[in-house]
Amino acid sequence: MSHKNKPTDTELEILQILWQKGPSSVRDVNDTMSQDKEIGYTTTLKLMQIMNEKELTQRDTASRTHIYSAKVEEETVKSGLLKSFINTAYRGSASSLVMQALGQSNASMEELDQIKSLIQKIEDRK
Amino acid sequence: MSHKNKPTDTELEILQILWQKGPSSVRDVNDTMSQDKEIGYTTTLKLMQIMNEKELTQRDTASRTHIYSAKVEEETVKSGLLKSFINTAYRGSASSLVMQALGQSNASMEELDQIKSLIQKIEDRK
DNA sequence: GATGAAGTACGAAAAATATCGTAGTTAAGT
């Protein structure tokens, strides 16, 4: 029921890592993030502590090294972000976003077929 | 060739208005924005002045009321935003974004058909 | 049991955005 369910850019990065790798220590997350850009350990730590306060994550403090995991669902968060992105960038038109995304994607045949059949399914239930 | 071509959320809102309505005064833009949320006139003014410095807009100062217009292309900006959104939120997979967008869209039959035929076109040239 | 490496907590600075007040200017109507 959280009103403000929109993680900041950096928070999203961390969530991605937690979704992808599962429960992780701050060290783990920081190592992963350090592959892309320079970021201090305590910076990551602080971010994750804040995320915990916001209940974006939860953590197991049983051992000295705390283990964080995502508390919000990947699907839920992404769908919220997508909705808001469609609203701000495409004035609410999902189909125009889809068109543009298809245009600049290099989706495989399989993926394209998958999308086609999804469209078929949607059309069928209309 | 600008490196940092990513407008902030508010800047994007303003660009949307300029793209949609064409060259407009600060008053025009502020009136439009005020329909959605409370925002002071000088706030809008300042934002647009900054956008002008960043060359997101250009303005005609011939008459007392300055007329602003977008200096960046709608397609260019959106495609940049989309790319970065796909990267940060969907780990680079355009097709998974498309799937999710279709799922939560209420696209019409016509739009769906349009998308299908776009997919067909892409498949054909593979 | 001393030492050092690896943690956490947390305040506070820095940076990026957004908001607004005030001063001064211009134009139009009276």
Next chain:
DNA sequence: ACTTAACTACGATATTTTTCGTACTTCATC
């Protein structure tokens, strides 16, 4: 000419997000 309404300019403040330093704690190892 005066007054008022509508502008612009711009500094200052507020808010949000990111970054980091410092202090303190815990654990392993020598």
